Amino acid sequence: MNVSKQRILLLGPPASGKGTQADRLSRAFAIPHVSTGALLRSECARGTTLGLEADSWTSRGLLVPDDLAVRVITAWMTGNGPRFLLDGFPRTTGQAEHLDRALEAAGTPLDLVIFLDLSEVEIARRIMDRLTCARCGTTFGGSLHGLKTGDTCPACGGDLIRRNDDTAEALAERLRVYRESTIPVVTHYRDKAPGIFHSIDAGEGSDEIFEKLSALVAANQG
Ligand code: AMP
Numbered sequence: 001m002n003v004s005k006q007r008i009l010l011l012g013p014p015a016s017g018k019g020t021q022a023d024r025l026s027r028a029f030a031i032p033h034v035s036t037g038a039l040l041r042s043e044c045a046r047g048t049t050l051g052l053e054a055d056s057w058t059s060r061g062l063l064v065p066d067d068l069a070v071r072v073i074t075a076w077m078t079g080n081g082p083r084f085l086l087d088g089f090p091r092t093t094g095q096a097e098h099l100d101r102a103l104e105a106a107g108t109p110l111d112l113v114i115f116l117d118l119s120e121v122e123i124a125r126r127i128m129d130r131l132t133c134a135r136c137g138t139t140f141g142g143s144l145h146g147l148k149t150g151d152t153c154p155a156c157g158g159d160l161i162r163r164n165d166d167t168a169e170a171l172a173e174r175l176r177v178y179r180e181s182t183i184p185v186v187t188h189y190r191d192k193a194p195g196i197f198h199s200i201d202a203g204e205g206s207d208e209i210f211e212k213l214s215a216l217v218a219a220n221q222g
Pocket of ligand 1: 014035036037038040057058059061062063064065066069087088089090091092095165174
């Protein structure tokens with residue numbers, strides 16, 4: 001029987017397309033998808049204590065503390081079962097080790113770890129051009145789509161906004177955090193699980209990347 005990969009990590013820098021690709025893969029393969037960034041933004045929009053605490057870090061381009069990130073992802077995984085496509089978690093080796101231990105204890109190992117690789121110049125260009133729908137969370141390149149802040153989301157009709165961490169000040173911090181905290185996560189899985197680790201050039205077109213990812217996720221590949 002053909003069964004696609006069940007437990008997948010999508011790693012990559014800000015604006016590498018993790019969210020967009022995770023969304024497409026989730027629909028194509030019916031694998032539940034979660035973004036810790038989106039979970040935290042939703043907590044913040046609802047004004048929960050956890051959301052407000054998270055915002056004090058995210059708005060400055062910093063990672064939220066590990067225990068907070070682990071708390072939101074654990075709550076999500078408890079409610080969603082042993083199949084998942086994680087986007088934006090783990091972001092530190094502490095989080096990776098926590099996840100590894102939890103999956104080992106549950107006897108549900110990872111099937112695939114994909115790193116979407118992008119140069120810092122391209123990350124900066126995309127972030128400064130990025131618009132996000134306040135309602136559905138879809139992102140758009142403003143110049144590519146001829147859109148600006150306050151326009152209507154082509155996907156759902158919501159308002160297009162600039163995320164409060166998509167600023168020049170927060171960007172420098174996010175790049176530093178990415179280099180110091182998240183690149184070691186990439187190294188962790190490249191070393192620990194080379195058989196399931198794949199690096200993809202995130203500078204290519206969205207459809208080309210989706211084709212490559214789909215081939216990896218489909219049964220008996222990679
Ligand atoms: P993202 O939407 O993935 O770009 O995440 C937005 C922000 O949420 C990040 O810049 C962090 O402040 C926070 N965040 C998301 N995921 C994590 C995580 N796994 N660990 C710590 N902070 C996170």
